[in-house]
Amino acid sequence: MLLAKPVKKVFTKIFPQAMPDLTGRLANIPIRHFNFKFESKDIDAKFFMQKEWGTAYFAALSIFLTYGEELVIETARYHRDFIKDPILKQRLTSLIGQEAIHSKIHEEYNDAMIPRNFPVQFYRFLAEQVFNHTFLKFPQPLKLSMMAGIEHFTAVFAQYAMNHEDIFNHSLDEKTRALWMWHMLEESEHKDIAYDTYQVLSGDYPLRIAGFFIALATLGLGVGAGALFLPFLRRPKNALSLDFWKEAKGSWDLLFGLKEGVFGSSLGHIFDYLRTDFHPNDHDTNALLEHYKKELLDPVTGTLTPFFVKEFTPALRV
Ligand SMILES: [Fe+2]
Ligand SMILES: [Fe+2]
Secondary structure, X not given: OOOOHHHHHHHHHHOOOXXXXXXXXXXXXXXXXXXXXXXXXXXXXXXXXXXXXXXXXXXXXXXXXXXXXXXXXXXXXXXXXXXXXHHHHHHHHHHHHHHHHHHHHHHHHHHHHHHHOOOHHHHHHHHHHHHHOOHHHOOHHHHHHHHHHHXXXXXXXXXXXXXXXXXXXXOOOHHHHHHHHHHHHHHHHOOOHHHHHHHHHOOOHHHHHHHHHHHHHHHHHHHHHHHHHHHHHHOHHHHHOHHHHHHHXXXXXXHHOOOOOOOHHHHHHHHHXXXXXXXHHHOOOHXXXXXXXXXXXXXXXXXXXXXXXXXEOOOOOO
């Protein structure tokens, strides 16, 4: 753990940790397989709101996130053996399965971005230094708290996206839309699993906050820097293009606008994690989830239905 024992004792007194109530949590979260067959020519570099810089954040996120997902998978697998509650164990298997498929399909998407001059290989090299050579070597308790922190941010993004469906509707690129909406749905579906696992196995508040700030630095500053440079690495002429700079304000609003921006309008949700008694389900997304399950997965009209292959629910082992 990060803190010396006496300091930790004082913290625990000031910030008592409640064991999470696991009853009533969604069991039976399916692991869904899809085949999107991405085509490079169809990828819209201005997918989000027709803003190139704003879309660059999500392109960079798509590359870096696969490494975050590997960390989540490795950490969840390690800690699953210490979980006694059969439902939480089953839910952890669902988390591992969903993240494994996210990572696989985002890699397919990232590969499809390469012929379109996205700096995928360079960003993969950078991500390997950060994740494979640094984060994955951290002690397991810190990785557990980083897993909970990463999953908090993906839950925030998912809730934002579910409340702002319009951001997906400014492009003809149906597969990018399907990819992000599927990911959004599942991040919200499994948003409490990493947190519950952390609370059951550790519950240490300062360590949880350390994981939060590492996730914030990675997804905010790290991916943010990737997004900042991406349009120029992809197309150096952007630096001289008047149209590109005219769009910059719109990209800023998409990401940081206090009213409607991804980060700007989610600040309250992001920093709510600092509450000692925070729980992901304090932000109720059940109605949104039901709405999007119907919209995305309906066997006839679902947006994801043309790409759906099969689904599987891990067994409950008691
Ligand atoms: Fe994911
Ligand atoms: Fe996730």
